[in-house]
Amino acid sequence: MGELKETLPYGDWPSPIDAALAAAHDGQPESVGYVGDEAWWTEPRPAEGGRRALVRRTADGATEAVLPAPWNVRSRVMEYGGSAWAGTMRPEGPLVVFANFADQRLYAYEPAAGDAVPRPLTPLSAVGGGLRWIDPQIHVERGEVWCVLEEFTGERSTDVRRVAVSVPLDGSAAGDRAAVRELTAERHRFVTGPRLAPDGRRAAWIAWDHPRMPWDGTELIVAEVTDEGTFREPRTVAGGPEESIAQAEWATDGSLLYVGDRTGWWNLYRDGEPLCPREEEFGGPLWKVGQRWFAPLDNGLIAVVHGRGAGRLGILDPARGELADSPGPWTEFAATLAVHGSRIVSVAAGPRSAPEVVELDARTGRARVIGAAHRDAVDPSYYSEPRSRVFTGPDGREIHAHVHPPHHPAHRAPDGELPPYVVWAHGGPTSRTPLVLDLEIAYFTSRGIGVVEVNYGGSTGYGREYRNRLRGQWGVVDVEDCAAVALALAAEGTADRERLAVRGGSAGGWTTAVSLTATDVYACGTIIYPVLDLKSFGSGETHDFESRYLDSLVGPYSEVPERYAERSPLEQADRITVPFLLLQGLDDPICLPAQCERFLDRIRGTGVPHACLTFEGEGHGFRKAETMVRALEAELSLYAQVFGLTPPGVPTLELERGARMEPAE
Structure with a gap:
């Protein structure tokens, strides 16, 4: 008895659950990604003034903060922010580009370079909310970072423009706004960061305008990329006033994958054709630029967060239309995904576990916690x-x-x-x-x-x-x-x-x-x-x-x-x-x-x-x-x-x- x-x-x-304990465990990991073989992500630090720390999992399985306080990896674009960092592995070590919350500048940082400190890539602005940057994509071979610039033109909160831009990696734009190259002349009130096709000759992004919100209706736009690195002949290939395109990515074979809700549910499409039509969601509301509900693997499979009233992580075989969910106790996966080979990383939680960083191996079907592991306080x-x-x-x-x-x-x-x-x-x-x-x-x-x-x-x-x-x-x-x-x-x-x-x-x-x-x-x-x-x-x-x-x-x-x-x-x-x-x-x-x-x-x-x-x-x-x-x-x-x-x-x-x-x- x-x-x-x-x-x-x-x-x-x-x-025993007092307010201090609850506060210490508030927030969750976000913005997962791979830098070489390493999984990286951001984590909240309530005890450090509420900053978001950039964290990496090293080869020996340890986790460590990439940047010390007070560096705060968080963008204010559209005030809700989103994907505020990107990284790549070079022979001399990792290179990371991130937006710092305090001044909203983009910085480049090479952790392996001894006593290196973050160096600014973009200038400050004295106008309104200044210059803000989000959704960076590093193109080492081009020597630049593609991202979205939010530029205030006056003192009112609505005196603002947003455009896809290229920022030089050499720092030449740190004091010169003119050195930031705008990639397209087309203007929309809101845009996401452009994604470059595998052949380097096309780019795709999402755009919308007032009074629509992104869950009401957006446009998926594709443009040719010139030898000079600018965009030409942009055209809308999907979406509209009553269709919300929430995410778009290029598959390794050059086909364009995207999530749209033309049927009343956010489903996954390849070049306009449905891949797994279901009355459930494979996407969600685009509150933050750079959210990801799916990620294509090199072998043609697609990692997806999907469900009805909850988001589960699954592997979709588009050739067969088969969808297999990952094992584990987690019942909710966040809209953040990254892939490297057969590895898939996301953030997951359940009724008895707080959000933690989870990695799934698509070959073995094994899922494990690799960061921010839940421990019962x-x-x-x-x-x-x-x-x-x-x-x-x-x-x-x-x-x-x-x-x-x-x-x-x-x-x-x-x-x-x-x-x-x-x-x-x-x-x-x-x-x-x-x-x-x-x-x-x-x-x-x-x-x-x-x-x-x-x-x-x-x-x-x-x-x-x-x-x-x-x-x-x-x-x-x-x-x-x-x-x-x-x-x-x-x-x-x-x-x-x-x-x-x-x-x-x-x-x-x-x-x-x-x-x-x-x-x-x-x-x-x-x-x-x-x-x-x-x-x-x-x-x-x-x-x-x-x-x-x-x-x-x-x-x-x-x-x-x-x-x-x-x-x-x-x-x-x-x-x-x-x-x-x-x-x-x-x-x-x-x-x-x-x-x-x-x-x-x-x-x-x-x-x-x-x-x-x-x-x-x-x-x-x-x-x-x-x-x-x-x-x-x-x-x-x-x-x-x-x-x-x-x-x-x-x-x-x-x-x-x-x-x-x-x-x-």
Whole structure:
């Protein structure tokens, strides 16, 4: 017989998973690649100011940082960044080119060159956000790096142009913008980095223009490459206003592979012909330039991340149309892939393991962890046992969600007590929450607070029809779906109807704020770097990439101005009657702190208990360990006060009835 569990109310269970532990394990590896035989990738460093470190796995199996602090391998192109480094192996050792976050310049670095330090390849700019670079591809034989340049031409966030360029490897452009050669005269608002065909005579890239977002419609463009290295006669070969091309690569035989969703699902094509038509996704939303869902191998096979509601790593044999998934415990692979011979590297996670760098050998079928290996920071018996479920929403529509019930190996709740639950609304909103181990979730569930992550209508992973549910309906469908899941859990006796909360960041912060103004489902909410003022957000108070996003999410302001007033939490702030916590980075270029200031002005005098914590040096998404600790503890304290909990060892958040925005200590 097992040991008897001590009885304590939900929310009062002591847990070894404190906020510092959760913060130390926040983030995941990204941007995998091979440099010669070595696998390289980037990793978060919350304790080092939130920088991203470039890491390599050496021949002896050891891993080491390529660059010391404070070098931060992260681009700000489109603010969300993406593929910020590239490397190649030369006889004298590896050569890496990377974007440094602090100044956004491209640098070249040769780790084997003794006391070498990174040398700049691109100049600084005093205009607007300066010059930014992303998606580099090193062409040693040409002595240059191909990448995307984002160049600001004025002080406004929308005074910007993007173009494919060539940057000399010799450093001659480090102080001379004119030495950066533009590869094509064709202009699109957004472009990805060009990929060179094996014969060196063609290049392919993806482009799109406002008001479309890349998951709405993009164009796949191919151009001839001249002997001088410029592009001519660009032509669109796939895509359009209602077809999203998410990635394109050249196969070794010179054929063009790409992922497009002309059928309603992102599937893989070769020169326009489907390779493995299925009602599942082989691609996703292009939030970051350089994301990769597939990679061709030299032998004609193709590594693919595919699935429906989850991304698995498989090997596709296009000649037979056969697809074999890799072995292992991982249930979710990220949109980052690289290949070298028969080796395939990616980032993978599962319900009991955090994201780690995984390598698959396509010859043997063996998969193994090679970096950022998951190690349980606490006894895994403290983890919840999550379950993916499908709920029914308004009009009978299906809603996908992951339910994480409260769990503690040594405690149980009194008979008859139902647990409090927090609904987590993801950002994007064109995105998806994967079912993977997250110590932020375990921080709550191990204390007796349930969490349900809702992939509401508009989320990716379930086809274009599911994704398009949010067109014109942002602030309606997402809010309804989250509420439907919360109420269903209460109706079936899983959650306490009187102790429901909602939280989310970015677009999830919007969903949280609207949920508090438009429903009576929740007892409180945590609003994190949110969109609060639709009119200002849609009229330039954000960055260029999302400056026309509301055209599809809400509708053009000139046509439906009433929607902007009806749905904006700022305009409906007087409808909030329950306590809330607002968390905001003061350096956020996407959801500006000014929106929070105006929102608090509307709240002032209403008598609604609330708190606002702001964080200097934080942008859109918290990266510093001290910030994440303060935010998590404040959130738990809010729930404790509202739900009547007494979690041990948690500082009390002071709730005010009329507050100014004050930086967190």
